Amino acid sequence: MSLSLSCYRCGERYDDGTRVRCDCGEPLWVDTEPTAFSWGDCRDRGGMWRYEALLPVDRPEGVARAAGGTPLVRSPGLDDAAGARVFVKDEGENPTGAYKDRGSAVAVPHTVATGDDVVGTVSYGNMAISTAAHAASLDRECVVFVPERTSSVRLELIAQYEPTIVQVAGDYGKLYGDALDLSEHLPIDVLVSDAPTRISGYKTALFEIYESLSPAAPDVIALPVSSGGFASGVWLGIRDLERAGLIAEPPRLCLVQTATADPLTRAFEAGETDPTPLSPDETGDTIAHSIGNPDPPSGARALAAVRDTNGAVVSVTDDEIRTAQRRFAVDAGFCVEPASATTLAGVSRLADRGDIAADESVVLVPTGTGFKEMGTGEAEVTTETVRRDALRDQLESLLAP
Amino acid sequence: MSLSLSCYRCGERYDDGTRVRCDCGEPLWVDTEPTAFSWGDCRDRGGMWRYEALLPVDRPEGVARAAGGTPLVRSPGLDDAAGARVFVKDEGENPTGAYKDRGSAVAVPHTVATGDDVVGTVSYGNMAISTAAHAASLDRECVVFVPERTSSVRLELIAQYEPTIVQVAGDYGKLYGDALDLSEHLPIDVLVSDAPTRISGYKTALFEIYESLSPAAPDVIALPVSSGGFASGVWLGIRDLERAGLIAEPPRLCLVQTATADPLTRAFEAGETDPTPLSPDETGDTIAHSIGNPDPPSGARALAAVRDTNGAVVSVTDDEIRTAQRRFAVDAGFCVEPASATTLAGVSRLADRGDIAADESVVLVPTGTGFKEMGTGEAEVTTETVRRDALRDQLESLLAP
Numbered sequence: 001m002s003l004s005l006s007c008y009r010c011g012e013r014y015d016d017g018t019r020v021r022c023d024c025g026e027p028l029w030v031d032t033e034p035t036a037f038s039w040g041d042c043r044d045r046g047g048m049w050r051y052e053a054l055l056p057v058d059r060p061e062g063v064a065r066a067a068g069g070t071p072l073v074r075s076p077g078l079d080d081a082a083g084a085r086v087f088v089k090d091e092g093e094n095p096t097g098a099y100k101d102r103g104s105a106v107a108v109p110h111t112v113a114t115g116d117d118v119v120g121t122v123s124y125g126n127m128a129i130s131t132a133a134h135a136a137s138l139d140r141e142c143v144v145f146v147p148e149r150t151s152s153v154r155l156e157l158i159a160q161y162e163p164t165i166v167q168v169a170g171d172y173g174k175l176y177g178d179a180l181d182l183s184e185h186l187p188i189d190v191l192v193s194d195a196p197t198r199i200s201g202y203k204t205a206l207f208e209i210y211e212s213l214s215p216a217a218p219d220v221i222a223l224p225v226s227s228g229g230f231a232s233g234v235w236l237g238i239r240d241l242e243r244a245g246l247i248a249e250p251p252r253l254c255l256v257q258t259a260t261a262d263p264l265t266r267a268f269e270a271g272e273t274d275p276t277p278l279s280p281d282e283t284g285d286t287i288a289h290s291i292g293n294p295d296p297p298s299g300a301r302a303l304a305a306v307r308d309t310n311g312a313v314v315s316v317t318d319d320e321i322r323t324a325q326r327r328f329a330v331d332a333g334f335c336v337e338p339a340s341a342t343t344l345a346g347v348s349r350l351a352d353r354g355d356i357a358a359d360e361s362v363v364l365v366p367t368g369t370g371f372k373e374m375g376t377g378e379a380e381v382t383t384e385t386v387r388r389d390a391l392r393d394q395l396e397s398l399l400a401p
Numbered sequence: 402m403s404l405s406l407s408c409y410r411c412g413e414r415y416d417d418g419t420r421v422r423c424d425c426g427e428p429l430w431v432d433t434e435p436t437a438f439s440w441g442d443c444r445d446r447g448g449m450w451r452y453e454a455l456l457p458v459d460r461p462e463g464v465a466r467a468a469g470g471t472p473l474v475r476s477p478g479l480d481d482a483a484g485a486r487v488f489v490k491d492e493g494e495n496p497t498g499a500y501k502d503r504g505s506a507v508a509v510p511h512t513v514a515t516g517d518d519v520v521g522t523v524s525y526g527n528m529a530i531s532t533a534a535h536a537a538s539l540d541r542e543c544v545v546f547v548p549e550r551t552s553s554v555r556l557e558l559i560a561q562y563e564p565t566i567v568q569v570a571g572d573y574g575k576l577y578g579d580a581l582d583l584s585e586h587l588p589i590d591v592l593v594s595d596a597p598t599r600i601s602g603y604k605t606a607l608f609e610i611y612e613s614l615s616p617a618a619p620d621v622i623a624l625p626v627s628s629g630g631f632a633s634g635v636w637l638g639i640r641d642l643e644r645a646g647l648i649a650e651p652p653r654l655c656l657v658q659t660a661t662a663d664p665l666t667r668a669f670e671a672g673e674t675d676p677t678p679l680s681p682d683e684t685g686d687t688i689a690h691s692i693g694n695p696d697p698p699s700g701a702r703a704l705a706a707v708r709d710t711n712g713a714v715v716s717v718t719d720d721e722i723r724t725a726q727r728r729f730a731v732d733a734g735f736c737v738e739p740a741s742a743t744t745l746a747g748v749s750r751l752a753d754r755g756d757i758a759a760d761e762s763v764v765l766v767p768t769g770t771g772f773k774e775m776g777t778g779e780a781e782v783t784t785e786t787v788r789r790d791a792l793r794d795q796l797e798s799l800l801a802p
Contacts, residue, residue, distance in 0.1 A: 388571025
């Protein structure tokens with residue numbers, strides 16, 4: 001299945017189903033024909049396949065049909081913490097608990113429809129889980145490349161779908177390039193974080209945000225950023241709707257990084273087009289495992305998205321992330337992973353410095369559920385213990401104002 | 402807010418917002434006026450609030466709006482294991498990862514709209530998590546009653562929303578009755594498993610199944626059964642659609658229990674109307690923590706639902722549950738909790754004994770995600786370890802047919 005690919009930067013076009021990057025070095029994405037698109041072209045069904053007209057594959061069977069269609073919820077309880085009018089787009093409500101399913105729902109079926117290649121991916125987190133699940137659903141072999149010494153907890157989450165798990169000894173950060181090489185020379189299609197078909201899937205999150213809010217539109221959309229793939233997809237969605245005449249002014253894309261690995265924030269603040277990869281001594285540990293990429297392959301494209309939409313990139317600390325994660329739960333009822341909690345922390349920073357006004361509508365996109373990482377049993381929990389026969393009496397005093 | 406409640410068994414009616422059980426002893430549910438309902442009356446929005454016309458509260462703000470609207474997916478990979486044509490209704494794609502959110506989305510806002518009562522619940526699992534999340538979203542105090550010695554893992558999942566957690570020393574199985582007493586005498590509304598407002602929320606799962614499959618209809622709907630609350634809600638949904646003239650023949654409700662605590666299977670097989678509570682020496686441990694209720698408060702109603710729809714109740718062993726859980730992941734890409742995997746195991750049993758035919762459409766309802774309980778790090782995982790510079794060579798042999 002050949003795809004019409006193009007480069008956001010130099011405009012070069014390719015007619016190729018497997019290519020990932022342009023000769024100029026930048027990542028490609030899939031062109032569709034959105035000029036003729038209107039909301040009335042949406043298919044009458046739930047989930048991301050409402051937008052089949054703007055996707056490069058036909059709606060597949062299986063778990064791919066369960067991807068997307070996540071709720072967008074006004075969450076006034078978060079307004080104070082954010083400093084703006086908050087909507088939450090809960091991407092945790094995907095089949096494997098993360099927005100990655102939108103990408104896998106397009107990318108994996110595309111690989112399966114194209115030939116006999118084994119499906120692969122480079123991840124030890126949400127993308128690994130999602131890719132393995134979608135490959136399993138289509139009965140296609142899957143190989144997941146993880147770093148050596150990946151925790152047994154992560155391995156268990158991935159292994160349930162029974163892919164082949166390869167622990168790679170050596171510089172895992174270089175595996176993006178290796179993956180493109182493997183895809184070219186072996187009967188495997190390694191679906192990296194910014195594989196063009198994945199990016200197509202991600203744009204459906206943007207479509208859903210606009211369709212849900214219509215006729216209103218968001219002022220700001222806040223995403224965590226790691227590889228830059230999701231930001232690219234959301235930007236592609238904005239461009240599609242702009243070309244279709246459905247967006248007058250784009251939402252400001254605000255991308256949030258963890259302060260321990262923030263090449264995009266650094267480049268944004270320095271006014272640079274291309275991020276400089278961080279060396280190991282420039283990065284540190286973070287609770288936001290899902291992000292923190294020192295050399296994001298779609299980093300320059302994510303920066304272009306931010307500048308094109310008059311947005312921003314901002315970094316937040318682990319303390320800010322912990323506070324924000326607690327606010328999501330306690331003030332809004334959402335269990336989000338630390339990487340997702342960055343969105344609230346980042347918007348709060350931007351509001352503090354006057355980049356977002358209190359009456360503006362901000363869509364926070366928690367990209368993954370917190371349930372995968374919780375329940376370690378290590379948190380301190382305070383409880384009361386009451387004998388059953390004393391319950392009424394003791395509860396009475398407990399409930400007294 | 403007064404509700405019109407009725408008893409499925411004796412037909413008695415009550416005009417009362419807080420009552421849970423009829424004078425005859427059976428649980429109540431909320432009457433609505435479905436005779437005038439048609440699919441065209443659905444609101445044009447995602448999630449369970451499409452069916453606001455059939456719900457006893459107006460659409461609330463916050464996380465309640467994110468409940469329901471889960472995907473229904475044809476999963477041919479499970480046909481062989483089930484012995485029928487399988488559809489999966491993935492209730493794990495709810496804000497707290499379980500169908501309980503449908504109930505909490507109605508019950509908690511009802512309590513909040515009715516007065517100043519604190520919200521309570523009796524659970525140390527999915528219902529506790531869900532109730533605490535929905536109370537947090539509406540900024541209402543919440544008290545969760547858990548058994549003594551609840552695991553720290555469970556406590557952590559509940560505690561994230563910061564309810565008051567009360568560990569009850571004594572016979573936890575008796576807490577259902579205590580809860581009704583507390584609700585009557587103290588400023589707390591303990592939303593038990595079959596609180597009438599919860600049951601109203603659950604019926605939206607049935608509406609979604611029918612609307613998704615329309616104009617086709619399922620032959621069988623398979624649910625795990627514990628308290629009988631969810632089965633009651635699905636039955637109420639069937640009755641609503643029957644009264645509206647939208648269902649010609651009801652789907653057969655098949656309820657699945659764990660063999661270590663199966664009072665409903667025993668009653669069903671003995672042809673009894675009311676289940677006999679099991680004594681401690683008649684029950685045992687199971688991996689299906691979320692079910693296994695020796696004295697289900699809506700047990701008789703669940704049995705009535707099964708008989709009314711010409712369905713069945715069946716028990717499955719932990720070994721069958723493990724196999725079914727693996728099949729959900731490996732053949733369909735869904736991560737479901739053990740209690741949810743019972744649906745596949747149960748249907749397989751019913752198909753084996755000829756109660757379900759191979760060409761019948763069966764909707765399995767995994768009621769909760771498996772992600773909350775996974776990642777213990779205890780599973781055995783097989784991996785290959787490969788040096789990065791040998792990746793291409795070694796992968797080549799790995800991929801060789």
